Amino acid sequence: MKFFQRIWKDPVWSNVIATAIFALVATVGAALWGHLSDVKWSAPVTFPTWEVAVWAVMQIAAAAWIGCSLIFGMRPVFRFVPDPERDAARAFSEVALDAPLKLHFEYLGGRDMYPSNGKSFWDGTYLQAFRLVGPHLKAKPAERVVKTRFNKTLSAELKDYAIVHVMPNDFDSMKIRLESLGAIKLVHDQDTLRWELTSDGERLLAKLH
Template identity: 35%
Template sequence: MDVIQRIWKDPVGANVIAGVILLAIGAAWAALSGLSLDHPVSIQLWILVIWGVLSAVAALYIVRTATAKPAPNVKPPQSARPSKENKIVIERLTKPLKIRFIFVTAPGYGTSSGQREWEHDYLEMFRMLGPKLMAGAEEAVVKRYLDRILLDGSEGKYMSLHVLDEDFHSLKVKLKDLGLITLMPVGKDMQWELTAEANELLPKLTYRIGK
């Protein structure tokens, strides 16, 4: 069967196979009808034409059937759900995170202004931002909220605090990559929302870290 398939891929080889089958059918028909060189039989032309067409069709059908390849196994379209690689992995959330911010100190705290870093991990950042995103929030609102929670965490040391835009946008991209948020354009702004997996994780995460 493999030999026939290789020959059939070549048009010339396919015609040879069909011709051999055609001759075999013709010889069989001649034997059954009593046709021979010594005793020719008178046959009308239209009968010969019909016989030739039917024999050719039969030959091609036999070869095509023998060499036909099985239909490809088409896989159904995959679900729109995130792939396994995009599922939330706690170990990835525990990687260190640094967020730079500029500040103005409150009276009595020395240096009046400057730049410093908030250092923790993505797990803690998600715990802080998560409740704000449960109902969704525009990017500008998220930015102000992050400034405020970091300012509140300074225990009065800073009078004002603003996260650098560069670090804020890097954080946005990373949270999406970690499977925690989805982003949806809303006018000139961007809507942040928790993924379904993040909504399930948040209550457990808040309890574990906050207790």
């Protein structure tokens, strides 16, 4: 039942379904009216079985549409106007954020007695990465600040390296994915790219901390 409610409440699908039903009802009604117009009213009228079946299906579909309208609210048929903010909010999914994420990085020193330099990687999820970077976004910092703070936070999370630098391609991929999933938004402030939390991101961050 929840699946049908979700489809019906969705602006796009509700408009498509409602429009299709009305079009089919109108088409079948016109066909039947044309068929009846050539028949004498005094003569008995019989219909092929397939026409009766089609008409019955259309009647049931129309009744279902009216019932859904009364239960879940009327949906406009031709009044869907794209709304970027609403579309972005609908894209948010905590489940999708739990997808695996691998970040390659260079480390500049270990925490043991014999520091070493090299390359390694962090295996986690986008949700874990958001937990690390999210607290730094409340002040809407510039991207260079976000990158510096994320490197420091990841270094503290790993505990085995004094300093880490996430590879630029991996960092950019993470950034784009977090934005596409509705957790953050990227705002161009003149020549500066700033990171901000979305309303969904703020709620998720409060839940994680």
